Amino acid sequence: MSDPLRILIVEDEALILMQLEMLFEDAGHEVVGTAVSEEEAVALAIETRPDIAFVDVRLKDGTSGMKAARAMRDIAGLTVVFLTANVRMLPDDLDGAAAVIPKPFSEKVFGAALPFLEECVRRPPPSMDRPPGVRLAPWYLERIGLRAAQAAAELP
Incomplete structure (x- = not known):
């Protein structure tokens, strides 16, 4: 494996947060920070400069993971992956996130996704x-150079 990914986790459910930390660390990656709100997430993204952030769509105190994702992408140029049980509520472009992994997820899904x-x-x-x-966002497929046929395969 190359250098470990530097990962920011934005999740307000303590048990899920602990599970994610364990999955990432067991896979050899480094969790550089955790946040439970939009404001915390953006501040940590700027401070820690992770490679990728895994973000729940609904955060503590009703703050928005989607707003946090947009801010982290725009301010820090961060690649964001949504984790949500509400995949159908996301627009086709994933509101600026590169990808989405639906909840509930399994260790097998993460083992393949990472x-x-x-x-x-x-x-x-x-x-x-x-x-x-x-699921990858169509704009992200283009950005990383995947073919249109692969983009079509992304539709649910």
């Missing part, structure tokens, strides 16, 4: 196929 997303961030286009359970 190497794929690492290639997307570090060595695009990825050499491996998109794993089941990961």
Whole structure:
């Protein structure tokens, strides 16, 4: 494995947050910070400069993971992956996030998603196929150089 990904987790459910930390660290990656609100997420993204952020759509005190994702992308140039049980509520372009993984997720889904997303961030286009359970935004497919046929395969 190359250098570990530097990961920011934005999740307000303590048990899910702990599970994610464990999954990322067990896979050899470094969790550089955790946040439970939009404001915290943006501040940590600026401070820690992670490679990628995994963001819940609904955060503490009703703050928005989508607003946090847009701000982190615009201010820090960060690649964002949404984690949500409300995938159908997201627009087709994923509101600026690169990808979405639906909740509930399994260790198997994350085990397949992490190497794929690492290639997307570090060595695009990825050499491996998109794993089941990961949907990429059409704009991100273009950005990382995947073909239109692959983009069509992203539709649910």
